[in-house]
Structure formats: structure tokens, C-alpha cells
Amino acid sequence: MYRYDQYDHQMLSDRVAQFRGQTRRYLEGRLSDAEFLPLRLQNGLYIQRLAPMMRIAVPYGLLSSRQLRKLAFIADHFDKGYGHLTTRQNIQFNWPALEEVPDILEHLAEVEMHAIQTSGNCIRNTTTDQFAGCAVDEIEDSRPYCEIIRQWSTFHPEFAYLPRKFKIAVCGTREDQAATQVHDIGIYIVRNEQGETGFRILAGGGLGRTPIVGHEMAGFVEKKHLLTFLEAILRVYNREGRRDNKYKARIKILVKETGPEAFRDKVHAEWEKIKDGAMTLTDAEIERCRSFFTAPPYRELPETSPELEQALASDLLFASWYQQNVRPHQRSGYAIATLSLKETGIAPGDISAEQMNFVADLADLYSFGEMRISHQQNLVFTDVEKGQLYALWKQLSTQSLGTPNLGLLTDLICCPGGDFCALANAKSIPIAESIQRQFSDQALLQDIGELAINISGCMNACGHHHVGNIGILGVDKKGEEFYQVSLGGSAGNRTSLGAIMGPAFAQEEIPAVIEKIVAVYREHRDPGEAFIETYDRIGMTPFKERVYAKAD
Amino acid sequence: MQKLIKNGSLVDDQWVLIKQASDAGILQALPGRDLIVPHRFWKFFQDDIANYWGQVTIWLDSDERVTDIREPLESFPLIGLNFPVFSDGRSYTNARELRENLGYQGEIRALGDVLRDQLYYMHRCGFDAYSLRHDQDPDECLQAFDDFATGYQASIDQPQPLFRRR
Numbered sequence: 001m002y003r004y005d006q007y008d009h010q011m012l013s014d015r016v017a018q019f020r021g022q023t024r025r026y027l028e029g030r031l032s033d034a035e036f037l038p039l040r041l042q043n044g045l046y047i048q049r050l051a052p053m054m055r056i057a058v059p060y061g062l063l064s065s066r067q068l069r070k071l072a073f074i075a076d077h078f079d080k081g082y083g084h085l086t087t088r089q090n091i092q093f094n095w096p097a098l099e100e101v102p103d104i105l106e107h108l109a110e111v112e113m114h115a116i117q118t119s120g121n122c123i124r125n126t127t128t129d130q131f132a133g134c135a136v137d138e139i140e141d142s143r144p145y146c147e148i149i150r151q152w153s154t155f156h157p158e159f160a161y162l163p164r165k166f167k168i169a170v171c172g173t174r175e176d177q178a179a180t181q182v183h184d185i186g187i188y189i190v191r192n193e194q195g196e197t198g199f200r201i202l203a204g205g206g207l208g209r210t211p212i213v214g215h216e217m218a219g220f221v222e223k224k225h226l227l228t229f230l231e232a233i234l235r236v237y238n239r240e241g242r243r244d245n246k247y248k249a250r251i252k253i254l255v256k257e258t259g260p261e262a263f264r265d266k267v268h269a270e271w272e273k274i275k276d277g278a279m280t281l282t283d284a285e286i287e288r289c290r291s292f293f294t295a296p297p298y299r300e301l302p303e304t305s306p307e308l309e310q311a312l313a314s315d316l317l318f319a320s321w322y323q324q325n326v327r328p329h330q331r332s333g334y335a336i337a338t339l340s341l342k343e344t345g346i347a348p349g350d351i352s353a354e355q356m357n358f359v360a361d362l363a364d365l366y367s368f369g370e371m372r373i374s375h376q377q378n379l380v381f382t383d384v385e386k387g388q389l390y391a392l393w394k395q396l397s398t399q400s401l402g403t404p405n406l407g408l409l410t411d412l413i414c415c416p417g418g419d420f421c422a423l424a425n426a427k428s429i430p431i432a433e434s435i436q437r438q439f440s441d442q443a444l445l446q447d448i449g450e451l452a453i454n455i456s457g458c459m460n461a462c463g464h465h466h467v468g469n470i471g472i473l474g475v476d477k478k479g480e481e482f483y484q485v486s487l488g489g490s491a492g493n494r495t496s497l498g499a500i501m502g503p504a505f506a507q508e509e510i511p512a513v514i515e516k517i518v519a520v521y522r523e524h525r526d527p528g529e530a531f532i533e534t535y536d537r538i539g540m541t542p543f544k545e546r547v548y549a550k551a552d
Numbered sequence: 553m554q555k556l557i558k559n560g561s562l563v564d565d566q567w568v569l570i571k572q573a574s575d576a577g578i579l580q581a582l583p584g585r586d587l588i589v590p591h592r593f594w595k596f597f598q599d600d601i602a603n604y605w606g607q608v609t610i611w612l613d614s615d616e617r618v619t620d621i622r623e624p625l626e627s628f629p630l631i632g633l634n635f636p637v638f639s640d641g642r643s644y645t646n647a648r649e650l651r652e653n654l655g656y657q658g659e660i661r662a663l664g665d666v667l668r669d670q671l672y673y674m675h676r677c678g679f680d681a682y683s684l685r686h687d688q689d690p691d692e693c694l695q696a697f698d699d700f701a702t703g704y705q706a707s708i709d710q711p712q713p714l715f716r717r718r
Contacts (some may be wrong), residue, residue: 153705155673
């Protein structure tokens with residue numbers, strides 16, 4: 001993974017000192033709430049319902065065991081002993097004290113971590129495929145480019161006060177795992193006819209109140225032009241994005257109101273002015289960044305492992321975990337294992353300090369000391385020897401980390417919701433739990449197969465409900481919490497936004513509603529057809545008729 | 553009196569800022585003083601300005617664009633860029649365009665809601681004079697330019713990005 005040099009370290013310690021000064025001036029009453037607000041947000045600090053919430057950046061979701069141990073230490077000493085993995089591959093703490101935040105930042109800096117630009121109207125943490133560097137369908141490892149974008153976007157002097165937040169995703173695989181099309185900027189690594197890799201760049205996608213799929217700004221941008229092209233998009237947005245209405249300030253609204261074609265022309269006109277300028281990437285810089293993401297010291301292993309085959313034959317529980325949570329690897333004899341943080345009864349994405357330390361030890365033992373956070377709020381060991389999967393799984397099972405539900409209905413994506421968040425209209429964690437309880441039978445879950453349920457507690461859509469096969473959105477109806485259900489969303493290559501079924505439901509109705517939706521799918525599916533495929537074929541009507549049928 | 557930081561130190565200001573003016577009478581009211589007037593005013597009262605015997609230059613609000621200035625930029629010894637509120641980031645882009653794309657060499661002065669914690673970014677985007685909001689502590693503001701030893705990007709104060717220097 002990327003390692004800091006003296007410049008990176010210097011910038012981080014400068015940042016800690018700067019924020020310490022800002023916090024002191026705020027506490028002394030010399031900075032107003034309004035003036036402190038963007039400063040604290042750009043250090044990941046929200047004031048929430050119960051306490052401040054602090055979001056720590058995990059650049060493109062990549063984390064070392066040393067860093068995870070530090071996060072465990074912070075959870076224990078500055079929080080209530082747990083953290084929460086987010087859909088932007090970050091981690092957040094719900095209970096730090098404001099005056100201790102500079103100390104937390106100092107601890108983080110020791111392990112090359114920070115909370116820079118994890119919130120606020122600036123460029124946020126760049127996300128990517130959690131299997132980058134190991135996925136079998138990879139065109140090129142996206143992480144070096146994510147790191148290049150991280151450095152470019154960090155403290156960018158021109159873009160610190162954008163009209164609204166700005167999110168970038170990079171996808172280096174054929175099968176998009178990064179929800180790339182619903183980002184302010186989505187970047188696909190592509191290969192041209194000459195066999196060179198470059199970038200296809202989209203802009204103006206997003207979720208929130210107005211979900212929109214991004215528009216193509218360029219079909220192929222040479223690698224060296226990556227940053228100048230991004231800078232051109234940002235410059236048009238910073239200048240022209242709406243600042244009169246917070247809900248119309250995202251780039252997607254600007255692209256829509258300008259028209260995708262006209263917006264594209266403006267970007268290209270801007271790009272012409274700065275293309276080939278100082279921000280043009282050098283081969284040396286690309287190589288430098290690539291050098292941090294080389295393969296770990298893999299062993300030469302055969303594709304199959306007798307230990308694995310034997311365990312699969314003798315332990316059915318392990319076999320079902322293997323089937324659900326393990327993915328193929330580029331390298332012979334290795335596999336990618338996902339540690340589910342979706343055990344029933346635990347808020348999706350929550351992880352205790354004890355689990356963090358435990359996972360860090362396992363990462364050292366089984367996966368070269370590194371792991372990823374996925375945007376589905378799970379942890380991933382990308383480089384496990386097949387012959388060690390069984391031993392790993394046995395360990396995971398002792399700490400509620402071996403749930404075999406990756407990609408299944410109970411692997412819900414869920415925001416913190418009304419239990420923690422000041423913006424939420426409704427709770428989301430209890431909804432997730434009630435659904436998980438309803439579907440506790442593993443055989444049934446596996447029979448249902450791949451089905452993404454996404455839950456957001458308000459229309460800001462942190463749970464990405466628009467792109468859930470089943471999306472659940474908390475709404476406020478005269479002070480009461482209700483839930484609107486949508487069907488047909490998808491975040492992959494064929495990104496689509498879900499359609500709302502009809503009137504919203506009360507909290508207690510939701511498990512039965514999901515059960516009816518699933519029943520319609522199972523009755524109508526063709527052999528081997530996933531939920532989303534059946535939905536695409538038969539449409540909303542059969543689901544709607546069943547769910548809203550009057551009792552006889 | 554308004555506190556002005558210019559080229560890294562606190563200086564006396566020779567210029568009078570005209571925030572709003574709808575007729576040329578303002579020129580008679582301040583005979584001989586050096587004035588910063590709204591760009592719209594400058595365009596509208598060109599003849600009156602030509603007959604005025606002090607210096608006159610312009611400022612732009614954040615919703616105006618420096619690329620819309622039709623006059624030769626050398627006519628302006630300074631160009632003011634306004635921050636109606638510190639969280640409005642458009643003047644950063646205007647400053648950068650002035651320096652980088654239009655090659656403007658004169659003074660670029662930050663006006664309006666100019667606060668300590670934004671000075672470093674302003675400096676990197678090409679501002680070299682800062683008319684501080686009245687409640688700002690000038691000594692504290694002078695320290696803001698040292699908040700960071702270096703930055704990753706190419707900027708006006710450092711035309712080479714870090715990746716070309718490290």
C-alpha cells in the first residue's frame with residue numbers, strides 16, 4: 001500500500017496543528033459556529049443527535065493491520081468501543097469529544113491516517129472496487145490512480161469551497177463493483193484499440209434527492225491527462241454550480257440544467273487551456289504510485305488445495321461460507337475472502353474494538369497484513385491461500401465475522417439512521433434487523449440468491465437505497481416514521497434506479513412486505529435467474545398486486 | 553480602518569473601496585482618491601472615469617467572471633475579487649484564471665468575508681493582498697500563510713506540483 005514520505009508526513013502534522021488551533025479558537029469563542037462548521041467538516045467532524053460523529057478517511061478502502069489496531073485503540077480510548085464502516089469505505093466513530101479530536105488526529109497521523117475531507121463541500125474520499133489488484137476481470141489496478149487523485153484533491157486550494165460535496169469513484173474491472181455511474185465523477189479504466197489503458201470519464205451522476213446516472217464526458221483520456229481533465233470538470237462546477245439552493249447544488253443538477261452535451265463542451269473548452277500544463281502526469285509519477293501496489297510475496301501454489309477440498313466435503317457450514325463469501329483471485333492458489341459485518345442483531349457495518357484487534361491479527365496471519373473496506377460495509381481479506389481458508393473461517397466464526405451471507409438478502413447496506421444521525425427522518429438499523437430476523441434460514445437465503453437490500457433513513461441516501469434491488473427509504477409522515485419501498489435498482493454495470501412501489505409502510509409491516517416481494521420472485525423466476533433479472537422481465541405489477549392486495 | 557495584508561505584511565491602504573454606486577456623483581464626492589469600483593460601474597461610467605484625476609480600478613463579485621473583462625488587463629493596477637461569504641468559493645477560480653490563463657500581473661485583492669482560515673488557499677490561488685474582515689486579528693492572519701509547508705498541486709505560488717519536485 002502507499003507509504004508516506006517526508007512531504008506527506010509534513011502535510012499531516014501541519015494539518016493536525018492547524019485544526020488544533022482552529023478548535024482552540026472555537027472553544028475560546030473566537031470562531032463562530034458558522035465559521036467553524038466547514039473547518040470541522042473538512043476534518044470529518046459532524047455534530048450529531050447525541051454527540052459529535054467523526055469520520056476517518058480510509059483512502060479507497062485499503063487498510064493495514066497496524067492502522068486497524070490504531071482504530072481499535074481510538075474506539076477504546078475516545079469512543080464507546082466500536083466503530084462503523086461506511087458506504088464510502090471509511091470508518092466513523094459516534095462518540096468522540098470535540099476537544100479530544102485534535103488528539104485523535106495526532107494518533108491517526110502516526111499510522112498515516114487522517115480525517116481530511118471526509119465531509120464538507122469539497123472532494124471526498126475516492127472509492128474503488130474492494131478487490132482491486134486481485135480481481136480476475138481486472139483491466140488494470142485502480143489503486144495507483146486513486147492515490148494520485150487523493151493527493152491532487154487533498155487541500156486543493158481552488159476546490160475547498162465547492163457548491164456541495166463531491167465524490168469520485170474509479171473502476172478498474174469489467175464488472176463494476178464501485179457504483180461508479182452514480183458518482184459526481186465516475187472513472188472507468190478502459191483499453192483502446194492500440195491496447196493502451198486510459199480513462200473513460202463520466203460526470204453528473206449521484207444519488208440523494210435527485211438520483212441520476214452520470215453522463216460521458218470523454219470516452220478515452222490518456223493517463224497523463226487524468227488530473228487536468230478532472231481539474232477542468234471541477235473548475236466548471238465550482239464556477240457555475242448552484243449556490244442558491246443546497247438541494248440543487250450538486251454537479252448532477254448543473255449537468256442536467258446545462259444539458260450533458262453543453263456541459264461536456266464547457267469541460268473540453270476549459271481542458272484545452274490547462275491540458276499539457278504542469279499538472280500533466282509524468283511517467284515517473286505514475287510508476288512511483290504503481291510501485292506501492294505491487295503483489296505481496298505470494299507463494300507458488302497449485303490452483304487446487306487438498307486441504308480446502310477436504311474441508312468443503314466434511315463441513316457444510318464452511319462450504320456455505322465458501323460458496324457465498326469467497327471469490328476467485330488472479331493468482332493461482334489464492335482466494336479473496338469477505339468478512340461479513342452483517343450478523344443479525346448487530347447494526348450493519350458496526351465493528352467492535354475487540355473485533356478490530358482480532359481482525360488485525362488474522363490479517364497478519366492470513367492476508368499479508370492488509371485488508372479492504374467494501375462499500376457494502378464489509379471487510380475483505382484479498383490474499384488468502386486456499387489451503388488456509390478453513391482455518392481462517394473457524395477463527396472468524398468465534399467472533400461473529402463468519403456469517404455466510406455476502407451478496408444475499410441479509411447482507412444489507414444500511415446508514416446509521418435516526419438512532420444516531422441528526423438528518424434522518426426515520427430509524428434504519430431496526431428495519432435491517434427485523435428483515436434479517438425474518439430471513440434467518442440459510443437454505444432459504446441461498447435459494448433466494450443474490451439480492452441487494454439498501455436502507456436509507458432519509459432522502460440524502462447514505463444507504464444508497466435507489467440502487468438497491470429492493471430499496472427502503474425512511475420518510476416522515478406527520479411526525480411518524482414510515483418506509484417507502486422501491487424495486488429494480490442496481491449499482492453494477494447496468495446501473496438502474498429503483499421505482500417506488502406505492503404508499504409507504506409502517507415499520508412493523510416491512511418484514512412481511514419483503515417476504516411477499518421475495519415470494520413473487522420465487523414463483524416467477526426462470527431457473528438460474530437472479531431477483532433483478534426476474535424484475536426486469538416481469539416488471540413491477542405482479543409485486544405491487546401482491547404487496548398491496550386487500551385481505552379477503 | 554480596514555486592515556490590509558499585502559505581500560506578507562500589514563500595510564496602509566491607499567485605495568478606497570466603493571461597494572455600490574449607481575451614478576458618477578461618487579467621483580465628485582471623493583476627489584483625487586484612488587478608487588476600487590464595481591466592474592459594472594466602470595463599464596457604465598467610462599467617460600467620467602477618464603476625466604477623474606485619481607486612479608480607478610475594479611472589483612468583481614463572485615458571480616462575475618474575469619473572462620468577461622473586455623478592457624486590457626494592464627489598465628488595472630489591482631483587481632478586487634469579492635467573497636460575499638467566506639464559503640463561496642468562486643473567487644478562487646477567478647483568481648486562478650486571472651493569473652494562469654490571462655497572465656495578469658497586477659495585485660489581486662481579496663475583499664469581503666476575508667477570514668484567517670481561508671488565507672492560505674487564497675494565497676495559493678494567486679491573491680497577494682487581503683482586505684481583512686474588521687474583526688480579524690492581523691497578527692494571527694499573518695501566521696495563516698505558514699499553515700502548510702507545501703501542497704500537492706501546482707499553484708500560483710508554486711507552479712510545479714509536488715510530483716515534479718519530490
